[in-house]
């Protein structure tokens with residue numbers, strides 16, 4: 026797959042967004058050769074396994090302008106960077122506990138002129154600010170994530186979807202989602218992206234009641 030499939034799945038992209046998505050290939054190849062954020066075997070699947078996978082969140086929620094989003098454990102910028110391109114009027118903070126990975130996210134965001142994105146070397150446990158949503162991919166089991174992010178969910182609501190956590194996950198999730206069985210919403214990514222790689226992968230949304 027190449028970037029053109031992304032343009033087909035999201036037909037309303039502006040020329041600037043297309044240019045930004047298009048630039049990711051060379052930038053991630055360049056930075057991944059210096060600092061490994063994507064397995065070397067997988068870097069040629071950048072658009073399918075990393076960019077489009079991140080954008081599954083954009084098929085589940087269309088963040089209103091002004092929405093603030095924290096990406097915990099962003100690594101080299103997933104899902105934060107593709108989402109920041111997709112929602113230029115929202116503000117994104119990308120954090121990771123490994124500084125050199127944050128450097129890749131920072132450099133890529135800078136190179137494509139993403140002015141709605143900041144990236145910090147920081148553990149989720151240390152993040153003090155509040156956001157409308159927290160997003161994450163491949164970082165930790167849901168109960169651990171919920172414990173860490175409850176302090177970061179803002180009370181004020183800007184979207185039809187109540188503030189909360191939106192996570193990309195695959196595999197058997199019954200055990201880790203059992204505590205939230207009554208409120209969790211699970212969407213099969215294969216219901217909107219046809220590639221076989223998305224079979225069994227889901228977008229998990231959990232509304233979170235903020236700390237008092």
Ligand SMILES: C[S@@+](CC[C@H](N)C(=O)[O-])C[C@H]1O[C@@H](n2cnc3c(N)ncnc32)[C@H](O)[C@@H]1O
Nearest residue numbers: 098099100103121122123147148149162163164
């Ligand atoms: C498997 S990588 C996934 C990176 C990225 N989300 C992606 O999907 O490509 C997991 C990342 O989570 C980060 N991480 C793990 N625990 C963390 C924590 N408590 N706070 C911030 N980052 C954390 C790790 O440093 C690592 O970069």
